[in-house]
Amino acid sequence: MNKGLSLIKALLIWSLLLPVLSGCWDVVDIEKRELLTGLALDLTENSRVLLTAQIPVPRLILPSSEDPSSDQNFYTLSVQGATTLEAFNKFKSKTSGQIDTIKTNILIIGEKIAARGVKPYLDTIGRMPKFPVNSHLLLSRGEPGSLLQKEVASKTLPTFYLRDFLNLMNKRETVHPVKLWNFFYKLDNSAIDPFLPVLYYDSGEKIFILAGLAAFSGDKLAVFLTPEESKIYGILSSEQAEITLFTQWQKARFICVRYINSRVVYEWSPPQTIMIHLTAAGYLMEETGATLPLIPDHISKMEKALARQIKEDAEKLIRRLQAANSDLIGLGRVVRANHEGKWTEEYWRKLYPTLQIEVKVDFNLTRTGRLN
Amino acid sequence: MPPHTLQEKLSALLHSPWDLVRRPFTIERLQFELIYLKGLVKEERLDEAIIRPLQHFLTTTGPDSAQELLSIAHVFSSAFITSTETRTIESPEEAANLLLEGWALLLPLDSQFLTAVYLPGWTRRKPQEPTGEKSLRGPREGFTEDLLDNVTLIRRWIKDPNLRVEEKTIGKRTRTKVVLVFLADLASPTLVTEVNKRLDAIEIDAVLESGYLEELITDDRLTVFPLIQATERSDKVTAALLEGRVAILVDKSPSALVVPVTINELYQSPEDYYLGYWLGSLLRLIRLTGNNLAILLPGLYVALVQVNPELLPTRLMINIAGLRANVPFPLILEVAFIAFALEIFFESSIRLPQPVASVGGVVTGIVLGYASLQAGIVSSPTLVVMIVATISLYSGPNYSMSIAWRILKYFLLLGAALFGVFGLNLFAVLILAHTATLQSFGVSYLAPWAPLQPPALADGPLRKPLWLKKRRFSTYRPLDKKRQGNTRGEDSPALRKEGDEDKET
Amino acid sequence: MKIKKHKALSPSLFFFLLLVPTSTFSFMYYPLTGAKVIGSDGYLAIPVAFLFTIPLLLIATYFSYRYPGLTIIEYTPLVLGKFLGMVCNLLYLAVYFMLTVILLRDAIGLAYSFLLNRTPFFFINILMVGAALYLSYYGISSTARLASFLLPAIVFLGLMIFLSYQNWQVINVLPLCKQPLYTYIRGGALSLYVFYPLGLLFQAAAFTKRRKKIFSLSLLVLALVSGFYFLNFLGITGVFTAEGLTRYLWPNLEFVRTISFPFALFDDVGLILLVAWGVLAYSSTTILFFFLAHGLSQLTLKPGNAQSVASYQRILVVLGLITVATIQSIPNLDFLRARLNLFQIISGLILFGLSFLLLLTSLTRRYFARGKNNE
DSSP states (O other): OHHHHHHHHHHHHHHTHHHHHSOOTTOOOGGGEEEOOEEEEEEOTTSOEEEEEEEEOHHHHSTTOSOTTOOOSEEEEEEEESSHHHHHHGGGGGOSSEEEOTTOOEEEEEHHHHHHOSHHHHHHHHHOTTSOTTOEEEEESSOHHHHHTOOOTTOSOHHHHHHHHHHOGGGTTTOOOOBHHHHHHHHHOTTOOOEEEEEEEETTTTEEEEEEEEEEETTEEEEEEOHHHHHHHHHHHTOOOOEEEEEEEETTEEEEEEEEEEEEEEEEETTTEEEEEEEEEEEEEEETTTTSOOOHHHHHHHHHHHHHHHHHHHHHHHHHHHHTTOOOSOHHHHHHHTOOSOOOHHHHHHHGGGOEEEEEEEEEEEEOOOOO | OOOOSHHHHHHHHHOOOTTEEEEEEEETTEEEEEEEETTTBOHHHHIIIIIHHHHHHHHHHOHHHHHHHHHSHHHHHHHHOOSSOEEEEOOHHHHHHHHHTTEEEEEETTOSOEEEEEOBOSOOOOOOOOTTSOOSSSOOOBOOSOHHHHHHHHHHHOOOTTEEEEEEEEOTTTOEEEEEEEETTTSOHHHHHHHHHHHHTOOOSOOOSHHHHHHHHOSOSSOSSOSSEEEOBHHHHHHHHTTTOEEEEETTOSOEEEESOOTTGGGOOTHHHHSOHHHHHHHHHHHHHHHHHHHHHHHHHHIIIIIOGGGSOHHHHHHHHHHTTTOOSOHHHHHHHHHHHHHHHHHHHHHSOHHHHHHHHHIIIIIIHHHHHHHTSSOHHHHHHHHHHHHHGGGSSOHHHHHHHHHHHHHHHHHHHHHHHHHHHHHHHHHHHHHHTOEETTEETTTTTTTTOHHHHTTSSSOOOGGGOOBOOGGGOOSOOBOOOOOOOTTOGGGOOTTHHHHOO | OOOOBOOOBOHHHHHHHHHHHHHHTTTTTTHHHHHHHTOTTGGGHHHHHHHHHHHHHHHHHHHHHHSTTOOHHHHHHHHHOHHHHHHHHHHHHHHHHHHHHHHHHHHHHHIIIIIOSSSOHHHHHHHHHHHHHHHHTTOHHHHHHHHHHTHHHHHHHHHHHHHGGGGOOGGGGOSOSOSOHHHHHHHHHHTGGGGGGGGGHHHHGGGBSOGGGHHHHHHHHHHHHHHHHHHHHHHHHHHHHHHHHTTOSSHHHHHHHTOOOTTSSOSOHHHHHHHHHHHHHHHHHHHHHHHHHHHHHHTTSOTTOTTBSHHHHHHHHHHHHHHHHHHHHOOOHHHHHHTHHHHHHHHHHHHHHHHHHHHHHHHHHHHHHHHHHHO
16 A cells, blocks of 8 residues: 555656646747737728737837837737627737737727627627736727827827826826726616727827717717816716816906815605715916905805806706716616615616706815915 | 783774874883873873873872872872863773873773873864854854864853753764753753654764754755754854754864754844844845745746736836847746856855956956847846846855755746746745645744744744743743843833923933 | 554644635635625625524534544544435535535636636646645645645735725615515525535544634634625625626636736736635645545544544545546536536535534434433
8 A cells, every 4th residue: 555655656746747848838938929008999891890909019119229210119900800809819810929918008999889889899808818907998089090000209109108198197187097897897887887088199299189088878889078078077976186177257257276176975866856966176276367356255256156167067968968878977876776676777778868967066165375 | 912901902902093192101110101192182281281290199109109099090090180081991992982082091001990181182263253154243153163162152151050961972983972952941851852862863974064963863854944953153052042942063063953943043143133123123024035035036037027927017028028039048048047157156156266256256247247148148137137036045044044945946937937927826835835844853844924823923024122022932842931021121101200301401 | 554643733723724715715706696696785695694604613613522533524423323424424525525626626717717828727727736635645734834824815815805995986885785684695695605614614623622712713714704705795896886796707806906006016916816816725725635535534434533644645646636537527617607506505505404413413312312311
């Protein structure tokens, strides 16, 4: 018995050599990987999926790059297929290295796909285990593939430019970043609808511009919000901070308020009324009639003017979203939180456009400077 | 004709070696012979310790009385030699052994006994700071090759009558003296018995260094981890004795062995306790971090770059890819090449002659490193990683531990090269699993982490303040757990009296 | 041949021996059950499951006093008779064999999906099983020492969960307690599998000498794991909502992957969680293998031979081969998950059924034995 055990032990030890004798299947040298740092999804005219990828050239990105003659430190590839996966698999035949989506920071979706419904096209990407869940999603009104071919004035890799832009906290006023996991969370959730920031390119100044939002209803594009509307959305959702507003508080007198932060409380009165209590605060930065001294009474008038404007804009935005059946703010979650019985998406889709939604705003100017 | 006198028997045993001195002399018509080995005995003392006292004794006693006294063996030597240790020997084998150990033999002619006189005179090195265990603060007295000097060093620390020094002789031909040192009221009797048992079980021709004993009495002979602590520092050994551990000192070896040991102990240095607990804690953390870096960095680098780059920051990944674009070898070969080159350089640097050493450093570091980068044989990230890892390996105070990690580093590198982070992880856990099976004289090697011993754990990665270490840790199962009483510091609230603040100006 | 005995475990080793498998076993996917059965307040399934598990600990403690130094494999035949005892023992061991297979399949599946896409599944299977066999070969105290050393990994798991609250919204965890009571009880009962590794207490209790600490330590493990899992589940629901988390095979991993520190050292922190969990899974597998092999070896031994070391080592290798083969035969994780409910119910019936059966039979026999003595 002991001999048998020794034999088994010996066999086990020798079997440890197996990994050494075998191939290293997952070993790929880093310089042989083709990183898709940006990916664009679009539909061709005959409804085939068009994937465009931006691939950096590492040796040209290095600070000590010895090839200054080369203008572009990246190149793009495009493939087509009946489905996203079929198209994606065609990348392999177009590169010498291994295709990797491990660092895909930017995913741009075309308007055509958004209008049709993103779920069938995005689902594959969501299921790729190595696809980063924190990659940023954007929407393009034109051809998303062409955006990936654009250069930026600072010569940074365009996808890095966008990623850094979206990651920086102090850009929050103009930017509402949406990450892949967040987008899926809203897609799967029947009580809130997703949105995507809209991406443009300024060919004159060679920069990317993120302006406005594309609001979805379910997984289909519903309506576009202007940059001003997206600011109001930011205040309403209280996800965004440091918003700037410009409003008239007296005849021919305007104020500019910055760093607006808000807190929202919802009050649901069944069957169909929601009261949104919005408490906002901001710093008074500028007053156009600055030659006249400010007194405390002026401040309260300014606050009322701001509250009035936010209320009007918010209610206008909400009505627009209701008309498009896009629950961007997530009022469905408020209703579900108080809902007795089984919650269904159908029920919510029918209820949402008919809701009476009122916004009550309380604005507080926390920094005003010296007053008389 | 077979030898029949003690002298003849002794001559037959010794076979007249070149360094043997035989000095016959006569005092008061009585003949004697002084026999000793030239290099072992202090010849200057022979006259003052033996000849003159003997002469004085014989002159005052008279030859006839002296002749009578000669027959009373145990009286003879004690009657006139008082300045050093003496023994009266009747056996020629015992006499030969003592001669070989540095005793001088005084044989009265045709006597059946002789007097052995201890007069050691071989060259002894002065205690110096051990080269492999340097410290910023603390004593610079390391052990030497002389056993007596080493025991004396410990005695100068511990003036406790409970300090036991038990002698053994191991090695058929070398008859090396080995002493066990421990505090009888601290060290667990089971531990002492076990150490004695293992030492007594040794059957060997020669013991040239304490390392021989270390290999023969260790709990697990196949492991790379040191299960016995070897140190040249007297303060380390003293501290160990005060924890209830046992020290083994070997003649002709400056390395003392201390048992039992835990992995935690091997990362501690006495200067942690001399420098204050903030600095001591910082140094310990640096040591641990450095060691972990040394062990894991090469494997992690290979795993992250070659197999799982998704864990790397994007820009770092692209930078590394750019820097490796022109390197013709796969990463693992590059790493192996630099690792072996550094191993060879480190080994050679120990043996480089002094005049060549500084030039060698320049050639190796600057010329070779720079040249290999320019040639595109290696890439700069790999060079940086491997150099940091290799230097960090020696941040730990114990050389044996550094060697163990030096070997295991390649094992981890293999796991990382084959299976990336998963492989590195698995192989690291295998090493951890292996250490979990290790014991050192009944103490778990992973203590105080496993089994969890919170009081001792507080003194693990950080250094516990002395005023908090009131009781000895149970790791080594000491008999007396009390270490200190309640010494209150000057900043203790209890010592502050009311009104003291008012008195301050 | 001198039979070596297992060393008795200290309280801290015993604690970690139970903590590591319990906190690791279903960590990656357990929220799926509560979310599917209950909904947005699915996290309430955990406190319910906590309450349901306490009787199991009490019964195990009772038997540790009734039959000190004996494992369940040894005292079941004493209580139920030889034949029924053997059947019950085999069922008990079968539950833990399935637990081991499920845990390993998950660990291997995770490694395969996220870290090693091209390495043949068979290789990863052999690596993990072989590595676990290596340590369990050396006995319970080495296994427990490894588990004890992995406390930082558990703390790391907790830290990652805490950091994942970055994107938490309270509205996603509402409504609270709006479902009928039956739903919560059902959700809790179906989530009981989370605490099945605690059933090892029936065997582990024989290895510790401090009987008085058995219940308190096991209850502490149960309480810690319940608290941790409750906060974890609450976090996942607050980030993904109950509907959202059901899209994922491993919701907890996706939860941690949402952590975003753009300028930190590692981009995808979730994969580091995977590595930390993998280490714990390895240790848990080691513990399960040990108890399985030990239990199998005791099936034919007389009671009181619990401490024999050599007998279980022989079975270990065979057990490893059977485990590898079983894991290879599972086509994909979906196959397992689809049958998870069935496994939960059957295992629950066996574990709880067996323990209650043992308790009742033991009490009845004692009652009648006392009656006879009085006569």
